Amino acid sequence: MRKLKYIRPSYYTDFTCIAGECEDNCCMGWFVDLDDRTYRKYQKIRHPELTPIIQQTVRRNEQCDAPEINYATVRLTKQQNCAFLDDHRLCRIQAAYGESYLSNVCSLYPRIINQVNGRIEMSLSASCPEALRKYLFLEDGIVFEEGVAAMRLPIITYDVFQRAPKYAGTPVADLKLIREVSNDILSDRDLSFAERLFVLGDYLWQARKDPRRKKMIMPSKTVFSELWKSDFVRMAFQNLDVDKQIVSKRYRKWHFHARDFYEHASKDALKSAEKLFSDYFNHHVYVFENYFVNLSFRNLFPFTEVDDIFDAYCLFVMRYGMMAYDLIGNVGSGVILDQSSLIEYFQSFSKAIEHHQHFFQSFVLQLQSERLNNWKYISRL
Ligand code: SF4
Structure with a gap:
């Protein structure tokens, strides 16, 4: 055990797996x-029920790139x-041998642990519905708490030290500042969520050259209002290929429902759906905010997923546009937008997208x- 500095959202300790x-279930539809x-x-287990399952489904992973995470995989059943x-x-391994027999990934999920400049950052993934319930509807937004605690060094997803010589002259050398400004913009309640997204894009585009830039653009009230029906979002869905690539029945239901609507909708029906969507989210400004602030913190946005900070921003705009398409x-x-329906939608979207093996790239x-x-x-979308 070592004493480690940490930062985590205050909801973090409220979570218990149900x-x-x-x-849903964390094992459903994933490797x-x-x-x-x-x-x-x-390999050492000798158990009448478990040994045959191990022999038939556990395989070494030829693409293993981190033995402490993905040395082997368990093949999924036909029902995924x-x-x-x-x-x-319920997990038969856990029932027979206890939690210490769970793999690192199974025992940690949905917790995500990163280390940034030597400090541990803890958060929960939106792909777990019980985790999402802890923060999606926090009206005052996500609050972070810092401290020092004795802990065993957990499995770290991202480990970055911005002053490492290899980052000199790159945006990573200003990681702390860029993350703070991005979080402030995403949490700015003077703006609608679409407006915040726009201001964030303007900042990150310039931040590649000058992260200390102070001047913020004032967006028009209609920014990104057409995003959901843009070629950009259509390209994203084509690339994702929900029909062939997404097995989650929960997400497919939402997406196909939306597609059916657009096939037959009149102009008036479209307008009224757009109005219902914007009325709801203008009134509940914290929903998209909480989703993206959490995502941004857990992913070290804009420093993961892809190499360039503006490309990472494009993926944020893409997510918002795809979600607006499905929800409108x-x-x-x-469909009535309320806590229950939105937990289902945001969780199933997150599970379909965030853990996709190659979609973002x-x-x-x-x-x-x-x-x-x-x-x-x-900026013209
Ligand atoms: S998705 Fe979350 S609540 Fe559901 S089984 Fe997995 S960890 Fe538990």
């Missing part, structure tokens, strides 16, 4: 990664579940090849 009561120690433990789940969707389409066909490559990852193009 296991069999969960409406289940095993670290090297857990893999070796499983982890093979170790029982009929009550659903509102138009009669592939979309950014497309933007780069068509020369669309620039502020002139994005």
Whole structure:
């Protein structure tokens, strides 16, 4: 155990996994990664029920790039579940041998731990519905708390030290400042969420050259109002290919519902759906704010996913546009926006998108090849 400085959102300690009561399940539709120690433990298990499952489904991962995370994988069942789940969707390994037999990924999820400039940053992933319930509807926004605690060094997802010589002369050398300004813009309640997104783009485009830039642009009230029906969002959905690539029934239901609506909607129906969407989110400004502030903190935005900070911003705009497309389409066909429906939507979107193996890279490559990852193009969407 070491004494470590940490920062975490205050909701962090409220989370407990609800296991069999969960409406989704973290093992559903994903590869289940095993670290090297857990893999070796499983090879030694002699159990009438578990040994055959281990022999049939646990395989070494040829693409392993971090043995403490993805040394091996558990093949999913036809229903896209982890093979170790029982009929009550509880983990048979945990039931037979206790929590110490869970892999690093299984025992940590949905917690995400990063280390930035030597300080531990803890957060929860929106892909877990119970985690999302802890923060999506916090009316006062996400509050962070700092401290020092004795802890065993956990599995770190991102570990960055901005003063490392390799970052000299790159935006990473100003990581702390750029993250603080980005968080302030995303949390600015004087602006609608679309306006904040616009101001953020203007800042990050300039921040590649001068992160200390003070002047902020004043956006017009209509910024990004057409984003959801733009070619940019259409390209993103084509790239994601929900029909073939997304197995989550929860997300597919929302997306196909929206598509059905757009196929038959009159101009008036579209207008009224757009109005219902903007009325709801202008009244509940904290919903998109909480989702993106949390995402930004857990992903070290704009320093992960892709190499360039403005490309990372394009992925934020993409997410907002895709969400607006799905939600406007659903509102138009009669879905009521409330806490329960939005937890389902935001969680299923997050699970479909955030853990996709190559979608972000592939979309950014497309933007780069068509020369669309620039502020002139994005600011006109
Ligand atoms: S998704 Fe979250 S609440 Fe559901 S089983 Fe996984 S960790 Fe538990």
